[in-house]
Amino acid sequence: MISILILIGVAIVIVAIKEMTIRKMEKRSKYLIKQETLSDKTMKKLSRNILIQLMIKSTWFHIVFFISAVIAGGVFIGGFIFPIVYVLLMIFLVVWTVIQHRKIYKTVGTLEQYLMNFDKKDLQRIVNSKEADINKKERKFLKEYNIMEKHIGVPTTIVTIVQTVASIVMWINTF
Numbered sequence: 001m002i003s004i005l006i007l008i009g010v011a012i013v014i015v016a017i018k019e020m021t022i023r024k025m026e027k028r029s030k031y032l033i034k035q036e037t038l039s040d041k042t043m044k045k046l047s048r049n050i051l052i053q054l055m056i057k058s059t060w061f062h063i064v065f066f067i068s069a070v071i072a073g074g075v076f077i078g079g080f081i082f083p084i085v086y087v088l089l090m091i092f093l094v095v096w097t098v099i100q101h102r103k104i105y106k107t108v109g110t111l112e113q114y115l116m117n118f119d120k121k122d123l124q125r126i127v128n129s130k131e132a133d134i135n136k137k138e139r140k141f142l143k144e145y146n147i148m149e150k151h152i153g154v155p156t157t158i159v160t161i162v163q164t165v166a167s168i169v170m171w172i173n174t175f
Contacts (some may be wrong), residue, residue, distance in 0.1 A: 007065070011064045011068075025049045029046055032046055032049075032117050051097055057140065059141050062164040066163075066171075069171040082166045085162070089159050093156060104148065107148060
């Protein structure tokens with residue numbers, strides 16, 4: 001019972017922090033886009049903002065379980081393998097994202113610029129439509145989206161699934 005209460009408390013705190021951080025990053029991105037010229041430095045900042053938002057939005061769930069397991073003392077009950085795998089995967093994800101950011105920051109920065117300037121309800125339609133059905137600007141967005149998906153999205157998804165399973169197992173060990 002105490003583990004469930006800890007989980008709920010941690011979830012409330014993590015979600016509040018996540019929402020505040022996302023709002024702050026979106027404001028920063030809008031400010032950067034309003035500048036007259038989008039320099040190389042600005043594109044790096046925009047791409048960093050969207051990648052931080054992506055990491056926060058994709059990792060908050062398993063971080064809640066991991067922190068709850070740490071607080072409840074269930075991290076090392078099942079052995080050292082799950083916490084070690086969890087931390088190593090987190091380090092890998094950060095390093096991989098930084099390396100990929102250096103390679104494709106212009107693509108990612110352009111995506112952030114597009115996301116801040118245009119209506120977000122059309123994005124699902126653009127991503128799911130055939131290339132012949134969309135205009136030139138939407139094709140460019142789709143191309144850059146696919147590059148980001150390949151370089152950052154797929155590895156992030158795989159690592160997040162493994163981390164989620166590991167963190168839930170650690171949390172279950174608190175009972």
